[in-house]
Amino acid sequence: MAGCSRECSTSINCQTTRVLDNRASSIDSCDETTPLISIPRGPSRSAVEVCILIFIFFGGFAIGVYLLIVEGEERPANFPFYLVERAEWGASGEPQGQPLNHRIVNHVLVFHTRSVQCEGYRCAQIMRSLQHDFRGRNFTDVPHNFLVSNDGRTFEAQGWRLQSEFSGLAERNISLAVGLIGNFTQLTPKKHQLEETRALINEAIHRGKLNRNFGIFVVRNATEHPQDAQAMIDAVKSWPNWRHVIEYS
Numbered sequence: 447m448a449g450c451s452r453e454c455s456t457s458i459n460c461q462t463t464r465v466l467d468n469r470a471s472s473i474d475s476c477d478e479t480t481p482l483i484s485i486p487r488g489p490s491r492s493a494v495e496v497c498i499l500i501f502i503f504f505g506g507f508a509i510g511v512y513l514l515i516v517e518g519e520e521r522p523a524n525f526p527f528y529l530v531e532r533a534e535w536g537a538s539g540e541p542q543g544q545p546l547n548h549r550i551v552n553h554v555l556v557f558h559t560r561s562v563q564c565e566g567y568r569c570a571q572i573m574r575s576l577q578h579d580f581r582g583r584n585f586t587d588v589p590h591n592f593l594v595s596n597d598g599r600t601f602e603a604q605g606w607r608l609q610s611e612f613s614g615l616a617e618r619n620i621s622l623a624v625g626l627i628g629n630f631t632q633l634t635p636k637k638h639q640l641e642e643t644r645a646l647i648n649e650a651i652h653r654g655k656l657n658r659n660f661g662i663f664v665v666r667n668a669t670e671h672p673q674d675a676q677a678m679i680d681a682v683k684s685w686p687n688w689r690h691v692i693e694y695s
């Protein structure tokens with residue numbers, strides 16, 4: 447910016463000097479005034495251009511820094527898969543589900559837990575309380591293969607090897623069941639949670655636990671609420687591989 451103002455003031459000085467010279471001189475030198483006055487306009491205009499360019503540069507830089515700060519909240523496009531194993535969240539007992547034949551798994555069933563959401567250390571606590579609640583509802587454990595938290599982590603429930611415990615679902619022997627922790631009937635799941643869900647799906651494909659030509663389904667219980675899981679459906683239905691809603695009540 448210093449360079450800019452120096453150039454501007456130099457050109458103004460030049461112009462002033464030449465105008466003064468001009469006033470004091472003869473008609474002959476007056477003839478020279480036209481080129482003399484017009485010459486400073488060149489540097490003056492380019493100085494303005496330099497000022498504009500520098501302004502654009504710093505403006506762009508400031509916008510870039512601002513976007514970096516805003517984007518700092520987001521994880522990069524290739525969102526890392528972050529698994530929290532049962533032992534890490536303090537699960538009690540071993541999962542009892544039936545074995546899953548991963549060669550035929552081509553469905554991803556997305557549920558919501560209709561519970562509170564969680565972040566950070568609270569999630570292990572929520573996982574243990576969900577395990578307790580599901581056991582009180584005729585399941586032997588958290589019935590899903592995995593649950594995904596609001597802060598973008600995947601919690602192991604039945605894991606990769608076992609079927610989910612949703613015995614009423616005909617698709618369960620060809621499915622990975624993923625539960626988003628939270629109640630997403632009206633509330634839209636946060637970006638981290640959705641991206642972790644996609645990272646989990648990619649991980650499943652890379653591990654050979656899910657067919658590449660899989661379909662994504664959201665499981666809704668309309669007895670629970672006529673619009674059950676609607677905000678989650680709205681978020682997920684734009685994904686590639688989206689199929690349809692499965693009613694389960």
Ligand SMILES: *[C@@H]1O[C@H](CO)[C@@H](O)[C@H](O)[C@H]1NC(C)=O
Nearest residue numbers: 560561629630631632633671
């Ligand atoms: C889930 O959210 C909906 C809409 O806000 C609400 O009506 C419903 O009671 C909630 N479900 C639970 C189990 O809290």
Ligand SMILES: *[C@@H]1O[C@H](CO)[C@@H](O)[C@H](O)[C@H]1NC(C)=O
Nearest residue numbers: 582583584585586611613614
């Ligand atoms: C609980 O599970 C058992 C065995 O899977 C089943 O026979 C029973 O009907 C279930 N009870 C309820 C309330 O769903």
Ligand SMILES: *[C@@H]1O[C@H](CO)[C@@H](O)[C@H](O)[C@H]1NC(C)=O
Nearest residue numbers: 547550615616617618619620
């Ligand atoms: C999956 O389970 C359904 C019943 O829920 C059954 O009809 C089907 O044969 C099973 N598929 C395989 C491959 O085991």
Ligand SMILES: *[C@@H]1O[C@H](CO)[C@@H](O)[C@H](O)[C@H]1NC(C)=O
Nearest residue numbers: 614667668669670671694695
């Ligand atoms: C659906 O919701 C109703 C009402 O809360 C509940 O009784 C039923 O067990 C639920 N069904 C499933 C499959 O979770």
